[in-house]
Amino acid sequence: METKKMMRSYFFQITAVLFILICLVIAALAFTADRVTISRVEQQTEKQSENSVEVSSNALRDSIGNLHEEIMGLQLNVDNMNELERVVRETNLLDIDTGFKSFFYYDLKTKKFTWFSSEDRRIRNSKILEDDDFLQALTSTDFHMSKRYPLQSDYLTYMYVPVRNGSERVGIFGGGLSLMNSLVFRNSLESFDDETMAYLFNSKGEPLATSRNLVTDKERVLTQSVVDRAFQTVEPYDIFSTNKDMYYFARDLKVTDWKILVRTPRSVFYEPVYTTRQQYLVIAALTLVLSLIVGYLMSRQLTAPLLELVQKIEKSTTPQPIELERSGSNEVKTLVSAYNEYAQRMENARVEQLSQQQAMLHQEKLASLGQLAAGIAHEIRNPLTPVKMTLQLLTEQENNSPEMLALALSELDRANAMIETMLDLSKGGGEVLKMSMIDMNEFMKKFKFIMEAEARLHAETYAEAADCKIYTPAHMPNLYASENGLSQILSNCVRNALQAVQSRGADGICHLHLHVYTNQFVFIVQDNGVGMTEPQLETIGQAFKTSKADGNGLGLYMSSRIVREHNGKIEFDSKVGVGTTVQIHLPRGGDQDEV
Numbered sequence: 305m306e307t308k309k310m311m312r313s314y315f316f317q318i319t320a321v322l323f324i325l326i327c328l329v330i331a332a333l334a335f336t337a338d339r340v341t342i343s344r345v346e347q348q349t350e351k352q353s354e355n356s357v358e359v360s361s362n363a364l365r366d367s368i369g370n371l372h373e374e375i376m377g378l379q380l381n382v383d384n385m386n387e388l389e390r391v392v393r394e395t396n397l398l399d400i401d402t403g404f405k406s407f408f409y410y411d412l413k414t415k416k417f418t419w420f421s422s423e424d425r426r427i428r429n430s431k432i433l434e435d436d437d438f439l440q441a442l443t444s445t446d447f448h449m450s451k452r453y454p455l456q457s458d459y460l461t462y463m464y465v466p467v468r469n470g471s472e473r474v475g476i477f478g479g480g481l482s483l484m485n486s487l488v489f490r491n492s493l494e495s496f497d498d499e500t501m502a503y504l505f506n507s508k509g510e511p512l513a514t515s516r517n518l519v520t521d522k523e524r525v526l527t528q529s530v531v532d533r534a535f536q537t538v539e540p541y542d543i544f545s546t547n548k549d550m551y552y553f554a555r556d557l558k559v560t561d562w563k564i565l566v567r568t569p570r571s572v573f574y575e576p577v578y579t580t581r582q583q584y585l586v587i588a589a590l591t592l593v594l595s596l597i598v599g600y601l602m603s604r605q606l607t608a609p610l611l612e613l614v615q616k617i618e619k620s621t622t623p624q625p626i627e628l629e630r631s632g633s634n635e636v637k638t639l640v641s642a643y644n645e646y647a648q649r650m651e652n653a654r655v656e657q658l659s660q661q662q663a664m665l666h667q668e669k670l671a672s673l674g675q676l677a678a679g680i681a682h683e684i685r686n687p688l689t690p691v692k693m694t695l696q697l698l699t700e701q702e703n704n705s706p707e708m709l710a711l712a713l714s715e716l717d718r719a720n721a722m723i724e725t726m727l728d729l730s731k732g733g734g735e736v737l738k739m740s741m742i743d744m745n746e747f748m749k750k751f752k753f754i755m756e757a758e759a760r761l762h763a764e765t766y767a768e769a770a771d772c773k774i775y776t777p778a779h780m781p782n783l784y785a786s787e788n789g790l791s792q793i794l795s796n797c798v799r800n801a802l803q804a805v806q807s808r809g810a811d812g813i814c815h816l817h818l819h820v821y822t823n824q825f826v827f828i829v830q831d832n833g834v835g836m837t838e839p840q841l842e843t844i845g846q847a848f849k850t851s852k853a854d855g856n857g858l859g860l861y862m863s864s865r866i867v868r869e870h871n872g873k874i875e876f877d878s879k880v881g882v883g884t885t886v887q888i889h890l891p892r893g894g895d896q897d898e899v
Contacts, residue, residue, distance in 0.1 A: 316599075318598070318599040318602045319595045319596055319598075319599030319600075322595040322598055322599060323591065323592055323595040326591045326594075326595065327588060327591065330584055330587060330588055330591065333584070334580070334581060334584045337580050337584075341580055345572070346550065349500075349550065349552075349568050349572065350543060350552060352497075352500075353500065353552035353566040353568065354541070354552070354554075355495075356495040356496045356497075356500075356502070356566065357502075357541075357552070357554040357557075357564050357566065359495035360492050360493055360494075360495050360496075360502065360504075360564060361554070361557040361558060361564070363491060363492045363494075363495070364488065364492045364557060364560070364562065365557070365558065367487070367488040367491070367492065368463070368488065368560060371397075371403065371404075371463065371479065371488075372447055372463070372465060374395060374396075374397060374403075375397070375463075375465045375477045375479065376465065378391060378392065378477065379467050379468070379469075382409065382411075382467055382469075382474060382475055385409075385418060388409065388418075389418075389420055392407065392420045393420075397420075397479065398420065398421060400482055400485045400486070401485055401486065401487050402486075402487055403479070404421075404463075404479035404480050404481060404482075405421070405425050405455075405458070405460060405480050405481070405482040405485070405486070406419070406421040406425040406426050406427070406460065406479070406480040407419070407420045407421055407477070407478070407479045407480070408420065408421075408426075408432075408477075408478045409467075409475055409476070409477055409478075410432075410475050410476045410477075410478065411474070411475045412442070412473060412474055412475050412476075413474070417429050417432075424456070425455070425480070427453050427455060427460065427480070431453065432462070432478065435450050435451070435462075435464075437449065437450045437451070437462075437464060438450065438462075438464050438476070438478070441464035441465070441466050441476055442466070442473070442476065444466060445466060445468070446466075447463055447464060447465040447466070448463075448464045449461060449462070449463055449464075449506060449507075449560050449561060449562065450462040450463075450464065451506060451508050451510060452483070452506065452508075452510045452512070453480070455480075457484075458482050458483060458484045458485070459482075459483040459484070460480035460481065460482060460483070461480070461481050461483065461506065461512060462478045462479065462480050462481075463478070463479050463481065464476055464477075464478050465477045465478075465479075483512055483513060489504065489512055489513035490513070492504065492513065493513060493514065493515040493564075494515070496515045496566065499568065499569065499572050500515070500566055500567060500568045500572075501514065501515055501523075501524065501566070501567045502514065502515040502564055502565070502566050502567075503515075503526065503564065503565045503566075503567070504562055504563075504564055505531075505535075505562065505563045505564075505565065506561065506562055506563075507561035507562070507563075509531055509532075509535050511526075512562065526565075526567070530546070530551065530565075531565075533551075534551065534553040534563075534565050535563075537553060537555060538555075539555065540554070540555055540556050541553060541554050541555060542555070545570070547570075548569065548570055549567050549568060549569055549570060550567075550568045550570060551565060551566065551567055551568075552565075552566040552568070553565050553566075554566075617643070737786035737788075737789050737866065737869055737870075738786055738788070739784060739785060739786055739893075740784070740785075740786075740787065741782045741783070741784050742782060742783045742784070742785055742787050742790070743782055744776075744780035744781065744782060744783050744818075744825075745780050747783075747787065747790070747791075748774065748776050748780065748818065751774070751791060751794060752774050754791070754795060755772055755774060755798055755816065756772065758772075758795070758798055758799055758802060759772040759802065759814070762802045762806070766806050766809075768809040768810050769810065770802060770805050770806075770808070770810070770812035770813060770814050771810075771812065771813040771814065771815075772798075772802070772813075772814045772815075773813075773814075773815050773816070774815075774816045774818075775815065775816070775817045775818065776818045777818065777819075777820055780818070780820055781820065781892070783825055783890065783892060783893070784892065784893030785870055785890055785893065786866065786869075786870070789866040789869075789870070790866075790890075792862065792863065792866065793827075793863045793866055793867065793874075793888060794816065794827060794829070794888075796859040796860060796862070796863045797827075797829040797863070797886050797888070798814060798816065798829060799859070800859070800860070801814040801829055801830070801831035801833065801884070801886075802814050802831075803833075803852070804831050804833025804834055804835075804883070804884060805831050805832060805833040805883075806833075807833070807834060808832060808833065811832075812831070812832060812833065813830070813831060813832050814829070814830075814831050815829070815830045815831075816828070816829050817829075817830070823891060823892060824872075824889050824890060824891050824892060825889075825890045825892060826887060826888070826889055826890075827887070827888040827890070828885060828886070828887050828888075829885070829886045829888075830883065830884075830885050830886075831883050831884055832882070832883040833883055833884060834880065834881065835878045835879045835880040835881055835882050835883055835884055836851070836876070836878040836880065836884060837880055840878075841876060841878060844860060844876055845860050845861060845863075845864040845874070846861060847861040848861075867888060867889075867890070870890050870891065871891055872888065872889045872890040872891060873888075873889045874886065874887070874888050874889070875887045875889075
């Protein structure tokens with residue numbers, strides 16, 4: 305399963321890297337191709353717009369030139385208004401489609417207008433007299449085109465042609481071209497295709513005509529900012545663009561002051577780009593398939609020696625050197641060599657660690673043996689002390705007391721029982737205490753002698769005797785417990801109390817109180833010794849945990865264990881410099897007498 309995961313991981317990684325690299329190359333090529341394609345389409349559009357403007361300019365020049373020639377042919381008749389009107393009527397000058405919608409002659413001598421069209425096709429004479437182009441025509445030899453004049457639902461733009469008699473200016477002919485009906489405007493922008501929109505403007509920036517594309521009036525609308533941008537140019541032609549369209553502006557048509565603005569939607573440029581991108585998408589799909597095939601082959605080539613290495617490592621039970629049938633690349637050879645070196649180091653480390661563990665185990669056994677010996681010596685010294693004192697008293701007395709001999713023998717038995725207990729402790733087993741009904745009156749008498757012996761030994765050791773006393777009730781019922789265990793508990797507590805008050809000298813106290821309750825016995829050992837700190841109280845009762853320089857912690861450990869086996873509890877209350885109080889609670893057990 306792990307080997308398959310490894311192969312899949314290599315496969316996906318190699319495929320992803322190959323695909324990303326190839327896609328980056330394709331993206332760079334596609335971006336370059338897009339720019340080249342757009343640039344080429346822009347150049348083609350520019351060239352096409354230039355050609356269409358040239359065709360439209362020639363058409364306007366021909367149309368305006370023909371009208372100008374017909375008007376110039378009327379100069380011979382300006383002296384005879386009747387003849388002039390007849391000639392005007394006979395020509396097509398008053399044809400709204402091929403000529404003018406309105407026509408007049410202005411005589412400079414008489415300052416009068418002679419109209420050859422009906423009143424509904426005229427504009428007021430005052431407007432004409434205020435027209436700047438009309439005023440320029442009065443002093444010029446060339447014709448001039450006026451601004452737009454609204455007339456009912458149409459617009460008129462006048463062509464002012466000066467009339468001369470030799471070198472003398474005699475008048476002006478004026479013909480109003482209909483923006484809605486005149487073929488001059490309707491046919492002038494037919495050279496543009498359906499994808500572009502062409503606009504004809506006069507010198508004032510007023511639109512005169514648009515190409516007749518199949519578009520809505522809303523789509524024909526130009527923003528004023530585009531018109532202003534176009535009329536800012538001073539070159540014969542200019543190209544600029546917005547987010548949606550590209551514009552070609554022809555400033556000089558070489559026939560009038562009129563100008564042409566061509567608008568081409570950017571979507572025209574992007575159609576070949578979209579085609580190119582589709583081709584690149586097909587290439588990308590083929591690249592993905594190729595990447596999958598190459599990734600699979602390369603992953604097999606790379607993972608085969610690794611899979612063999614993993615299988616041999618899994619089957620190996622010891623870190624032995626490994627040899628591969630197909631070593632593969634230099635990286636795999638380096639990996640195998642590194643593993644073999646690591647396996648050899650691990651084997652050497654394992655042997656060395658095993659040797660160290662055996663040495664440490666031997667040292668731990670010796671240390672445990674030493675601690676056990678110290679504990680045995682400590683615990684056996686407890687019963688030997690009263691035995692020693694008893695034998696000393698017997699040697700001093702002439703009449704030997706049977707009771708004192710019995711006490712000595714019982715203490716020797718207790719020492720033997722302690723040895724067995726310590727041996728059980730060293731083996732990790734648990735001793736089963738010998739429980740019986742204890743006559744507490746006799747037991748306390750016996751323990752009083754043991755406590756006095758401990759006090760006498762303390763006085764001999766430290767040259768000053770402490771105040772040792774036992775307080776018991778007048779009547780004490782029997783206690784179901786281990787007599788040796790109880791004696792060991794109290795002896796350890798008394799000895800610890802005497803050791804704690806050694807710095808007090810004769811002011812040291814060690815008192816044992818016995819309280820009998822309905823269901824338990826409570827033994828209280830009090831001293832006014834050095835006391836214990838909080839950390840010492842937390843570790844009290846743990847084996848080999850002690851604050852004494854010559855102690856081992858087994859005394860209270862054994863005492864706590866004996867108390868637990870009696871289903872009792874032991875409590876410690878201590879303050880540094882004040883003293884320590886130990887309370888041992890033991891259930892009475894057996895038949896409980898009334899207290």
